Each structure stands twice: as C-alpha cells, then as structure tokens.
Amino acid sequence: MRGMNSASVDLVCLDPPFNSRNDYAAAAGSRAEGMGFQDTWSREDVDPAWLDLIEAKHPSVWQVLRAAALESDRAYLAYMAVRLLEVSRLLKRTGSLYLHCDPTMSHYLKLVLDAIFGRQRFLNEIVWSYGLGGSSKRAYSRKHDIILFYSVSKEYTFTKPQVSSSSARMKGAPKGMLDVWTDVPALNNMARERTGYPKQKPLALLRRIVAASSREGDLVLDPFSGCATALVAAEELSRNWAGIDVDRRAHRLLLARMRELTEPVLTIEHRTDAPRRTDLEGPVAKNTSRMVNCLLEEQRTRCFGCRRDGLQGELEPVHIIDTEQGGSRQLDNLMLLCPICKRARSARSKDYFLARLSDPDGTHFA
Numbered sequence: 624m625r626g627m628n629s630a631s632v633d634l635v636c637l638d639p640p641f642n643s644r645n646d647y648a649a650a651a652g653s654r655a656e657g658m659g660f661q662d663t664w665s666r667e668d669v670d671p672a673w674l675d676l677i678e679a680k681h682p683s684v685w686q687v688l689r690a691a692a693l694e695s696d697r698a699y700l701a702y703m704a705v706r707l708l709e710v711s712r713l714l715k716r717t718g719s720l721y722l723h724c725d726p727t728m729s730h731y732l733k734l735v736l737d738a739i740f741g742r743q744r745f746l747n748e749i750v751w752s753y754g755l756g757g758s759s760k761r762a763y764s765r766k767h768d769i770i771l772f773y774s775v776s777k778e779y780t781f782t783k784p785q786v787s788s789s790s791a792r793m794k795g796a797p798k799g800m801l802d803v804w805t806d807v808p809a810l811n812n813m814a815r816e817r818t819g820y821p822k823q824k825p826l827a828l829l830r831r832i833v834a835a836s837s838r839e840g841d842l843v844l845d846p847f848s849g850c851a852t853a854l855v856a857a858e859e860l861s862r863n864w865a866g867i868d869v870d871r872r873a874h875r876l877l878l879a880r881m882r883e884l885t886e887p888v889l890t891i892e893h894r895t896d897a898p899r900r901t902d903l904e905g906p907v908a909k910n911t912s913r914m915v916n917c918l919l920e921e922q923r924t925r926c927f928g929c930r931r932d933g934l935q936g937e938l939e940p941v942h943i944i945d946t947e948q949g950g951s952r953q954l955d956n957l958m959l960l961c962p963i964c965k966r967a968r969s970a971r972s973k974d975y976f977l978a979r980l981s982d983p984d985g986t987h988f989a
C-alpha cells in the first residue's frame with residue numbers, strides 16, 4: 624500500500640485476521656490446500672517504526688493502543704493501525720471503508736477508526752448474523768460478525784440496497800436495508816463457491832457492499848484479499864480492483880476464480896514487488912531546511928526520542944518508516960531526533976515495545 628498513490632481508491636473492503644489466537648490452514652484436498660494464515664500476536668510482530676509513526680504523527684491512535692489491556696491486543700492493534708492509516712491515505716474524498724471483524728476486537732478497532740477518520744465519519748456497525756459457528760453452554764452462542772462502515776467525507780458514494788419487506792402490512796414492498804443482515808448464510812461445506820480457503824466470506828455479502836458503495840469503473844481495494852471474494856464481486860460488477868495478500872499462494876485461487884467468471888478476466892497483473900508512488904513531487908520533499916522548519920513547528924525544538932527541549936540546531940530529520948520499507952520523504956514520515964537518539968534508534972530491542980507503550984514520560988530512547 625505504501626507504493627500506491629494517495630486518493631486513488633474508491634472503496635476499501637478489509638477482512639483481516641481477527642486476533643482470534645488461532646492459526647488457520649486450508650483443508651487437505653481442497654482447492655486452497657497449502658494456504659493459510661497466522662492470527663496470534665505478540666511483540667515480535669511489531670516493528671518499532673510503526674510505533675514511532677503512530678506516536679509521532681497520530682497521537683489519538685496512540686492513545687487507543689495504550690488503552691488495550693493485553694500486550695497481544697496492543698500488538699494486533701499496532702499492526703492494524705498502520706494499515707488503516709495507509710488505507711485512509713489511499714481513499715478518495717468520496718470513498719468509504721468496510722472493516723470486517725468480530726466482537727473480539729471490534730470495540731478497539733472502532734476506536735482506531737474513530738481516531739483516523741473522525742467519529743462523525745462513522746456510518747454503521749453492521750451485524751452480519753449467520754447460522755453456522757460456535758455454540759456455548761456458558762454464554763449465548765456467538766453467531767455474528769461485525770462490519771464497521773466509515774466514509775472519508777460527507778460526500779461519499781452510496782446507493783442504499785433495497786430489500787422486500789417481511790411485514791404483512793407492507794406486503795413485500797421494497798424498503799431500505801437495515802444494519803442487521805440475517806439474509807446471507809455463511810458458506811457451508813457444500814457451497815459451490817467454497818474454495819477451502821480459511822475464513823472465506825460469501826460472495827453475496829461482498830456483492831452487496833461493492834454495489835452499495837462504488838460505481839462502475841471505480842477502484843476497489845482489498846488489502847487482505849485471501850481467496851479474492853471481494854475482488855470477484857468487484858469484477859462481476861464491472862469495478863476495477865486491486866488485492867494484496869501476504870500468503871504468496873493465495874493469488875492462484877484469485878486467478879482460478881477470475882477465469883471461471885461468465886466473462887473471464889483477461890488482463891490481471893500479479894506482482895510480488897512493491898509499486899512506486901508517482902505522486903511524490905512536492906516542494907517540501909526537495910528542500911531539507913524547509914522540511915526541518917515544518918517539523919520544528921510540529922515538534923517544537925524537542926527531540927522526539929529523549930524529549931529534551933531547546934535543541935534547535937542539533938535536530939536532524941529521520942525517516943520513520945525506512946525508504947527500503949516503502950517509507951517516503953514526506954513530512955508525514957519524518958521526525959526530528961538528536962544525534963544520540965538517532966544512533967540509539969537502530970539498536971532498539973523488541974522489549975522496547977512494552978516499555979514504550981506503558982512509559983508515561985516517553986523517555987524511552989535515553
């Protein structure tokens with residue numbers, strides 16, 4: 624995503640790992656055999672640069688991370704927050720986002736999204752209630768997922784789906800869709816569209832979302848595309864699409880599913896390298912002293928590492944996310960450090976994660 628241009632995407636559908644503390648593998652003999660993903664989280668999964676980014680540039684998101692009780696939850700939220708921040712950069716003003724999760728983390732993810740998009744841009748918490756799934760003797764059986772729906776601005780694309788009314792008085796007349804969806808069953812073992820990919824979602828769910836929140840020719844992005852359900856729905860509805868998945872084998876299912884469509888897709892670009900942004904020409908990026916002045920306005924004369932003040936002449940701009948990791952030379956990816964902190968930065972250990980999130984004075988570099 625770091626290689627994609629800002630304001631280039633119309634709709635983002637994300638169905639990431641849910642922090643379920645399970646790891647998933649496709650069933651042997653299924654079309655997805657050998658594929659799967661991990662959903663257990665620890666400090667090992669956190670890149671300290673993400674924390675720099677969140678703390679330096681998005682303090683309200685940082686507060687949400689600090690509010691999470693468990694270290695594994697903080698790790699998961701840090702991982703989600705950097706991706707959701709990137710998604711918000713990619714979306715157009717008219718764009719919107721649907722984040723599929725479940726009640727394990729939906730309350731925290733909602734706070735993260737409120738912090739990124741603004742509370743007033745929250746549109747719905749959709750309850751997708753399905754028949755399959757767990758039963759419990761000690762609690763009510765859990766039979767629903769949560770889909771959080773946010774827009775970038777007030778001018779977002781939306782065509783409200785109509786369903787036929789079930790009430791006797793309305794006699795099947797069309798009425799606007801509610802935020803509780805009970806009419807889309809989960810995929811059972813016999814479903815024709817089932818690929819065997821873990822946590823595959825029904826096409827009907829994604830068709831509804833794509834149809835409501837994008838137009839023909841729009842670009843739909845799924846940054847956790849798995850076996851490509853959202854992308855197949857986008858293709859069927861004549862949208863452009865882009866999908867990303869860390870599972871390097873998942874694209875095989877995407878190609879296979881796209882070939883099976885009534886009108887098979889002929890041109891699909893599959894790349895394993897990161898694209899390069901072409902929208903980075905800006906006066907600030909080329910002029911270091913101007914850049915430092917802007918950062919001084921943001922940070923005052925304080926080192927972002929040790930918090931020592933009055934260091935005007937000594938502070939140097941440092942990339943928060945390295946350029947090799949796709950970080951750009953833009954103000955939103957730069958911070959000012961004193962020479963000592965600049966050196967200490969590369970020597971930070973993983974233990975740093977815990978200390979950093981629970982350190983009230985923020986003297987973590989010293």
Ligand SMILES: C[S@@+](CC[C@H](N)C(=O)[O-])C[C@H]1O[C@@H](n2cnc3c(N)ncnc32)[C@H](O)[C@@H]1O
Pocket residue numbers: 638639640659660661820821822823824825846847848849850851852853867868869870873
């Ligand atoms: C719940 S599944 C998505 C299923 C998909 N909606 C479908 O219907 O097939 C989550 C996906 O996120 C992918 N994933 C996990 N971490 C990722 C990361 N850091 N970047 C990209 N994809 C990731 C996993 O490989 C998995 O395919």
Ligand SMILES: [Zn+2]
Pocket residue numbers: 926927928929930931960961962963964965988
């Ligand atoms: Zn310092």
